Amino acid sequence: MSNTDLLQMTISELAPKIHSKEISPVELTEASLAAAETLQTDLNSFIAILHDRAMDQAREAETDISRGDYRGPLHGIPIGLKDNLATAGITTTLGTKVLADHVPEEDAEVVRRCRDAGAIIIGKENLEEFAAGATSNNPHFGAVHNPWGLDHIPGGSSGGGGANVASGVTFASLGTDLGGSVRLPGTFCGVVGLKQSFGRVSQRGLLVTSFNGDHIGPMTRSVADSALMLQVLAGNDPLDPSTVPVPVPDYSAHLGKGLKGLKMGVPSNHYFDMLDSEVEEAVRRSIAALEELGAELQEVSLPSMEYIGALRISAMADGIVTHEPFIKSNREDYGPDTLYRTIPGQFVLGRDYSKSLKVQRLIQEEYARVMQQVDFLITPTAPVPAPRIDAKYITMDGVEHRVRGPGSSLISRNTSPLNAIGLPAITVPCGVNKLGLPIGVQFITGPFEESLLFQVADCYEKVSPSQGLRPKVAVGT
Amino acid sequence: MSISHETLKAMIRDYNGFDLSDEELELVRPELEYYLDELRRLDALDLSDAFSSRLLRLPE
Numbered sequence: 001m002s003n004t005d006l007l008q009m010t011i012s013e014l015a016p017k018i019h020s021k022e023i024s025p026v027e028l029t030e031a032s033l034a035a036a037e038t039l040q041t042d043l044n045s046f047i048a049i050l051h052d053r054a055m056d057q058a059r060e061a062e063t064d065i066s067r068g069d070y071r072g073p074l075h076g077i078p079i080g081l082k083d084n085l086a087t088a089g090i091t092t093t094l095g096t097k098v099l100a101d102h103v104p105e106e107d108a109e110v111v112r113r114c115r116d117a118g119a120i121i122i123g124k125e126n127l128e129e130f131a132a133g134a135t136s137n138n139p140h141f142g143a144v145h146n147p148w149g150l151d152h153i154p155g156g157s158s159g160g161g162g163a164n165v166a167s168g169v170t171f172a173s174l175g176t177d178l179g180g181s182v183r184l185p186g187t188f189c190g191v192v193g194l195k196q197s198f199g200r201v202s203q204r205g206l207l208v209t210s211f212n213g214d215h216i217g218p219m220t221r222s223v224a225d226s227a228l229m230l231q232v233l234a235g236n237d238p239l240d241p242s243t244v245p246v247p248v249p250d251y252s253a254h255l256g257k258g259l260k261g262l263k264m265g266v267p268s269n270h271y272f273d274m275l276d277s278e279v280e281e282a283v284r285r286s287i288a289a290l291e292e293l294g295a296e297l298q299e300v301s302l303p304s305m306e307y308i309g310a311l312r313i314s315a316m317a318d319g320i321v322t323h324e325p326f327i328k329s330n331r332e333d334y335g336p337d338t339l340y341r342t343i344p345g346q347f348v349l350g351r352d353y354s355k356s357l358k359v360q361r362l363i364q365e366e367y368a369r370v371m372q373q374v375d376f377l378i379t380p381t382a383p384v385p386a387p388r389i390d391a392k393y394i395t396m397d398g399v400e401h402r403v404r405g406p407g408s409s410l411i412s413r414n415t416s417p418l419n420a421i422g423l424p425a426i427t428v429p430c431g432v433n434k435l436g437l438p439i440g441v442q443f444i445t446g447p448f449e450e451s452l453l454f455q456v457a458d459c460y461e462k463v464s465p466s467q468g469l470r471p472k473v474a475v476g477t
Numbered sequence: 478m479s480i481s482h483e484t485l486k487a488m489i490r491d492y493n494g495f496d497l498s499d500e501e502l503e504l505v506r507p508e509l510e511y512y513l514d515e516l517r518r519l520d521a522l523d524l525s526d527a528f529s530s531r532l533l534r535l536p537e
Binding site for chain 1: 480485488489492494495497501504505506507508509510511512514515516518519522524526527528
């Protein structure tokens with residue numbers, strides 16, 4: 001099998017071949033590292049490629065597997081980590097000059113879990129500075145480029161991971177999602193991006209973030225791989241009070257089950273209100289495809305979404321508190337987009353912060369009611385396909401919307417509500433626009449119903465027009 | 478609704494905030510305008526039911 005064929009496989013396809021010793025983790029990791037180094041020039045998706053450490057891990061995996069100590073589907077699989085996840089003894093920059101020399105003493109809990117499962121960490125991936133934005137246009141380490149169109153953003157803030165999974169460099173990448181930062185690179189790079197329920201996965205070791213709504217989630221090439229990744233990541237962490245001690249089911253158990261009789265909620269407001277026409281057409285086709293598969297369509301109304309923008313107020317206040325020590329010590333090292341988007345948080349009044357949290361609760365209660373009526377919701381993931389890297393504004397219906405920096409919010413309009421609400425959501429590719437840029441559809445279920453989420457997403461994935469499509473810049477192209 | 482540079486500078490001074498020049502105040506203005514716009518929207522919203530606070534009221 002050629003390296004190109006090897007690197008285009010999914011974890012679900014590779015794992016049995018690694019287990020049966022048909023594929024060598026050493027050869028697989030060598031191929032992955034070679035692709036990482038070759039494509040770095042075009043994609044700029046890594047801040048650091050960990051060649052020697054990865055090869056050490058791969059040799060160890062190969063030895064363990066050869067003597068019968070196989071740890072499961074991630075054993076011997078090359079993955080990437082967003083560079084805001086702590087890695088013991090390895091520089092973790094958060095994409096900022098402020099922490100350019102920061103070396104954590106211990107691994108983030110998710111990193112420990114991946115290592116214990118035998119995954120091979122091939123690099124720390126490029127991101128928006130401090131993970132604070134949706135473009136991955138990093139002022140210190142350079143812009144990440146979208147493998148489907150190098151002049152376009154890969155989405156953010158976990159853009160390096162999205163680009164790597166799409167182009168065949170990594171089989172999965174771990175990102176973090178505070179407003180859509182896993183799902184947006186997922187949709188813009190044409191891969192699967194998961195933000196599971198708040199409390200399902202430990203956030204310990206996710207650096208410089210808000211306590212309110214951040215999630216660590218995987219980007220993968222298939223829904224089945226997303227389920228395999230969550231199986232490793234999920235579970236209570238006694239040292240992270242935000243995790244919830246609920247049982248972790250077998251996430252792959254519902255894959256392949258049908259949709260017959262499931263109620264599919266289509267929001268009548270907010271999610272379809274401000275959309276690029278090609279995105280709307282692609283998502284409407286997805287809805288029709290799901291009906292064909294047996295899902296029953298039911299329109300649902302979410303009137304409180306009119307006030308969703310108010311949640312930004314508490315996020316502004318959280319942001320300035322999170323960044324205060326770093327701005328005090330290293331203000332001159334900040335990029336202007338992050339600095340001038342963060343500093344306004346110092347003007348937020350306590351009264352307004354509290355109001356914002358009340359709005360959050362109001363919206364949570366509304367979704368709780370709606371999820372009693374339907375089994376899942378379907379929405380567009382992003383209102384537009386990937387903007388150009390040099391775009392400062394997008395014009396929709398005659399109105400200019402900022403793409404980055406202070407005042408920007410359009411791109412994350414359909415993803416950020418789920419961070420505040422805490423419900424699980426996944427993006428699955430649903431076609432491309434006329435320029436060949438990917439479009440994604442988002443599925444949402446009730447809290448801790450990730451098994452149902454995977455069931456629905458897997459059913460759709462099998463009929464998606466994205467099946468078989470590959471980006472312009474990828475291994476073997 | 479808008480907040481003048483003078484008011485913002487007074488807030489920075491009196492609440493020990495991060496200093497901003499006039500030029501920098503212009504750079505943060507889009508984010509501030511967003512904040513104020515969202516607050517204005519909330520004027521019409523009754524938040525007394527959020528957190529099911531009515532359940533805690535004594536019977537009349």
